[in-house]
Each structure stands twice: as structure tokens, then as C-alpha cells.
Amino acid sequence: MSVADWAPTASLDALRFRAERMAAVRQFFAERQVLEVETPVLGQGGSVDPLLDSLQVEARLSGQRQRLWLQTSPEFHMKRLLAAGSGPIFQIAHAFRDAEVGQRHNIEFTLLEWYQPGYGLDLLREECVELIERVLGKPISLSVHRYRALFEQWLELDPFTAETSHLAARAAEVGGMDTADFSRDDCLDLLFSHVIEPQLGKDSGGAVALLDAVVDYPASQAALAKRRRDPVDGVEVAARFELYWQGVELANGYDELADAAEQAARFEEDNAQRAQLGKPRVDSDQRLLAALEAGMPACSGVALGLDRLIMLAAGECRLDKVIAFPTERA
Amino acid sequence: MASYSTNEFKGGLKVMLDGDPCSIVENEFVKPGKGQAFNRVKLRNLNTGRVWERTFKSGESLEGADVLELDMEYLYTDGEMWHFMKTDGSFEQFAADKKAVGDNEKWLKEQVAYVVTLWNDNPISIAPPNFIELEVTETDPGLKGDTAQGGSKPATLSTGAVVRVPLFINQGEVLKIDTRSGEYVSRA
Known part of the structure; x- marks a missing residue:
């Protein structure tokens, strides 16, 4: 290992800029009486999401060695606070996702996550835009797009009704790869990330920032969001929104699933999918289920990639320009 | 592998x-x-x-691919293959075919070191140094006094490469050429 790279990858100016933006975030929530909380990075439950890999840690806990997990997001703990009656809460949390390394990914990263009891998804999306305006120091013009409409616009196909074989053929063409073993969602993810994402939030750096929101995801991509039947075209969609700026995914919001039985069923589905992918089973978080059972208020929540937002606000395109020590140097 | x-x-x-x-x-x-x-x-x-x-x-x-990039000196061609020798003192030789040499044939000069890419011990490509010094074997006579700008003419070099050179260049002169662009740089 070379230690010649002891110095931070971000300039001290960038770190000062980062600190100012973080202070602006805290100020924003203080004005709105949203309580800042801190929840554990190290937990006894991991993420069962089949496409997220939690890092494992062994620790001596009450006399025995026990497997603990670095959290992929503070979501479960924050929901337990909501169930305990916390009211609106936010957190600037470190989260960890194994193997996610790239210009816009670092294994350890900073999420800004907040929950608003009583808010519908649209209201939370508006608040999220206001928060970003505060961080950028300029107004935002937001366009909202349905997931389905974006596929029709950029790929001329219907993500809800197209045959999986047709999606796989398009994905193979776009990715220059064999997609025979792709699931339907793999195909959609490839097409979305390669063709649609680069078109979202195109911005030439004017006085108003141009962001795009994507809504009404396929129900299979609901994760921890509620599913609902779309009133317009009758398909089942996930009550989610995502915000994009300059082709970068910035925030992911849910109308949060609060039903304990449904949550338990989704954990089982996730673990079944993990087994199919040859990934280890992760014990689902029983305390989260107990909290939902006790009753979590109806709420919407959003996780925003704070490193990414600060990166773009600083006019950079690599995360390591705004993170002092990315994992390779940590 | x-x-x-x-x-x-x-x-x-x-x-x-x-x-x-x-x-x-x-x-x-x-x-x-x-x-x-x-x-x-x-x-x-x-x-x-x-x-x-x-x-x-x-x-x-x-x-993984068993690929090595090694410095080798160009020795000679027998018309079918181009022969190179490792510069590490081992005197080990490798023969590259037309496909490996490709367009770089025109930059091959004896005793100059090239980067030879070996795949499973066979040369699959060669890369010339960025700059190489070659003698002019054929060009129109040089124009006296024209040492600044003003026009160029083709010159054939000892390796067979044809490059545009300034009008003042004469046959027999040695020139520095940029192999990446195929352009004249200066007199050597």
C-alpha cells in the first residue's frame, strides 16, 4: 500500500464549501422544526434489499461475538423513532454499501434523510426541491415525468406491458451484452440508466437550476414505498419519486409503507430474490416490524445523496472532490 | 490466467x-x-x-489475457515477418507478422526500440516511439533561403514513409518525425 496519497482528495476550499452547505441544511430544518436525530451506523439488522450489499462487522456484544451490519441507510432506525412519536425528523447519516465505487459512488457516503408525518409524496417533493434551492442558493424549475412516459419518449416502448424478451433485446442492443439471464427489472434498470438518466436534469448553468423528477415507478421497484393502482392507466405503480440534476440521481422519496404484515412479506420476497441471486440471507429487522406493528404514522420520507448534491453545487463531477478521504484513501 | x-x-x-x-x-x-x-x-x-x-x-x-508489453529493438524483415529482439540482454527474438506491424511498418528502423505487445508469447501489435529520426531518401531539391514558412512538399524517408516537409529540406538530411501524427517536427 502506498501512503504517498495521505493528503485529502478534496481541496480545503471544497471542504469549507461543504461545511457551509451542511450548515445551510441544518438551518433549513431548524426553521421548520424538524428534529435532527442520530441513529446507529452499526446495527443488528442489515438490509435485505437484494441489490444492496451490507458490510458485516463482528463485535463482542454481551459477552459473545456477534455479527453486526453497517447500515445501508438510516431508514429502519428512523422509522422506529417515528413509531415512537418523534414527529418530523432529519438526519445527516453515514451509510455504507459494499462494492459501490466510482466517480459518483463511494462505499461510505453521506445521506440526508428526512421524514414528514402527514405529508403526501407531492408535498415532500416540493420540500425537497426547496431544500436543494437552499443548498444551491438559486431557484429551481422542476419538471415531473412519469416513468412510463420517459420510456415512451426515449425508447418508444412501454415498460409496463412490453414483453420481457423485447426489453431484453433492447437492453442487449444498448449495453452490447448478453441479456439472456436478465430479469425484467434488470432490463428496465439498464435501459433507464444508460438511455434515460443522461437526459434528466439537463442544465446549462443558468440562473435557474433545471431539475427533473421521475414518478410512478413499476410496482416491482417499490422497495419500501407503498404500491397503488394508477388512476389514469390502471397499472400498479410504486409511490416513489426520484430527483435528477445533470444526469445524476440525487434523491429518492417514498410514500412510506407502514403496514407491518406487508413489510414482513416484502422482506421475505427480498430474501427469496437474494437466494436466487446466490446472495446470503440477511435476517430482517424484527424491531422494525415490531415498530410498524405498534404503529408508525402515515408519512413520506426521502433520502438525498448529500455528497452528490454538494459535488454538483460546487461544479464538480467527481465525489472525491468534495469528500476529504474516499475509501481508497481512508 | x-x-x-x-x-x-x-x-x-x-x-x-x-x-x-x-x-x-x-x-x-x-x-x-x-x-x-x-x-x-x-x-x-x-x-x-x-x-x-x-x-x-x-x-x-x-x-485475464496473457498480454505483455515489452521494449524490443527492431532487427530486420525477411519480407514476410518483422524480427524484434528484447532489450533486456536476453537476446530473445520475436517475429511479428503483417497484421501485428500494420501501418507502423513505415516507422520501422533498425536498432530503434519499439513497444511490442505479446499475447500468449506472440506479437500482436507494435508501437513506435513518439518521435523518430529518419533520413530523406527522395524529395525535390531544396529551395535556398526558404527557411521560414511557405509551402511544403512530399519527402520519402528511409523507411518508405512519405511526409510533408518544408521546401528547404534536401535529400540526405535526417529529420525528426512525430509518428503519432506522421508530421515533420524539425531537422534532427
């Missing part, structure tokens, strides 16, 4: 793809927050020089 997973892909890594040895040029990790992770990879096919863009699911792996 070892195999390499997408998270080990980095510029310069040599891997096998569709039966051809490739060098990784660029590797971009792409992942929707909730979704499948991909690596969008640019690879140079070392046999053809073409750059391929391929996407892999993160975690997939490719077989």
Missing part, C-alpha cells in the same frame, strides 16, 4: 472478451439507488485496435 471482477477493472488491465485480448480503457460504475448495478466499460481490442463499449452487471468477471 486469473479472472477479474468488474470492481477490479481499471485502465490498462488486460482481459479476454469474445476471444480477443483487450485492454481496459475506462470503467464507469452505474447504479440506480434502488436497482441493478452495472459497469459501463470501454475496452480496446488489442488485435484490431478498435474500442468496444460493453456493459457488464457489476460483479461479473472476465478472464
